[in-house]
Amino acid sequence: MFNLEDKTALVTGGNGGIGLxxxxxxxxxxxxxxxAARNSEKSTAAVEALRALGSDSFALAADVSDEASVQRLVDExxxxxxxxxxxxxxxxxxVRKPVDQLALSEWHQVMDTNLTSAFLCCRAAYPHLRKAGGGKIINIGSMMSIFGAPYAPAYGASKGxxxxLTRAMAASWAPDNIQVNxxxxxxxxxxxxDGARVQVQGLEDRVNTRTPAGRWGRPEDLAGIAVFLASPASDFVTGTAIPVDGGYSIAA
Structure with a gap:
């Protein structure tokens, strides 16, 4: 049910953090x-780590905010x-600034990297997924998709x-056996x-106090949800937005 042998997964920003x-x-x-990432040194290290797990992995350089670059990435x-x-x-x-201090160029930078890139990648991947008889798309949102923060207007808008976008594609591509979550x-x-803990005073302790799990998450905490949503176990799950936050978003 959770077996992904003979499957190919493309992970943007997969050379570190949640992606890795x-x-x-x-x-x-x-x-x-x-x-798929731009930092070749980090990508090389990530590929070595994945190969150590037995995966026949490799890295491709790409600018996911550029239409032509995305098309080349997915096709290759x-x-x-x-x-x-x-x-x-x-x-x-x-970019951690309130709306009144946010430059238009910074707004576009965040929106293009976080939201437009997902649109471009999904659009480019669709014919390949359909050709394979179906597939899985996992879009990374944020708890900022649920509520707002004064220092993250562009980030929150992009993740909302x-x-x-996930819901629209899930409804559109369900007949093609493509689940989008x-x-x-x-x-x-x-x-x-790391930057947030430096820029937002008291954040470290506030997160630990509010989170029912009593700690910050680790990148490996996202591994299980990725396997579930990528595997046959989730064949009847589409259009969802699943928090993985140790209970932070449900705490009073």
């Missing part, structure tokens, strides 16, 4: 994982592997958009949140 945590889970379940991944079964849209960034991570220790 998910990629590890997919690799352990038997998938060949293709890492499918061609080299002979198929494409799973797409994880994880690439993301943020991820949920709505979103994962909403909470506070996970990554390079992205």
């Amino acid at each position: 945590g998910m990629a590890r889970g997919l690799a352990q379940a038997g998938a060949r994982v293709v890492i 991944a499918a061609e080299r592997c002979g198929r494409l079964d799973i797409l994880v849209n994880n690439a993301g960034t943020t 958009g991820i949920v709505q 979103a994962v909403l991570p909470g506070w996970i220790r990554t390079e992205l949140t």
Whole structure:
């Protein structure tokens, strides 16, 4: 039910943080994982880690906010592997400023990296998934898809958009046996949140206090949900947005 042998997964931003945590889970379940990212040094290290788990993995460089680059990425991944079964849209960034201090260029930077990239990757992957007889798309949203923060207007808007894009594609592509779901991570220790702990005073303790699990998440905490949503176990699950946050979003 959770076996991903002979499946090919493309993970954007998969060379670190949540992306690598998910990629590890997919690799352990038997998938060949293709890492898409711009930092070649990190990608090389990520591929070595996945190969150590037995996955015939490799990395491709891409700018996921560029239409032509995305098309080349998806087509090359499918061609080299002979198929494409799973797409994880994880690439993301943020600019921590309130609306009145946010430049238009910064707004576009966040929206293009977080939301437009998912649209481009999904659109490029669709014919390959359909050719394979169906597939799985996992879009990475955020707890900011649920509620707002004064320092993350662009990030929150992009992640809210991820949920709505997920629902639209789930409804559209269900007849093609393509399930599309979103994962909403909470506070996970990554390079992205390292900056938040520095910039947002008292964040470390507030997260620990509010989270019922009593700790920050780790990238490996996302491995299980990735395998579930990528496997036959979730064949009747589509259009959902699943928090993985240790209970942070349900706490009073």
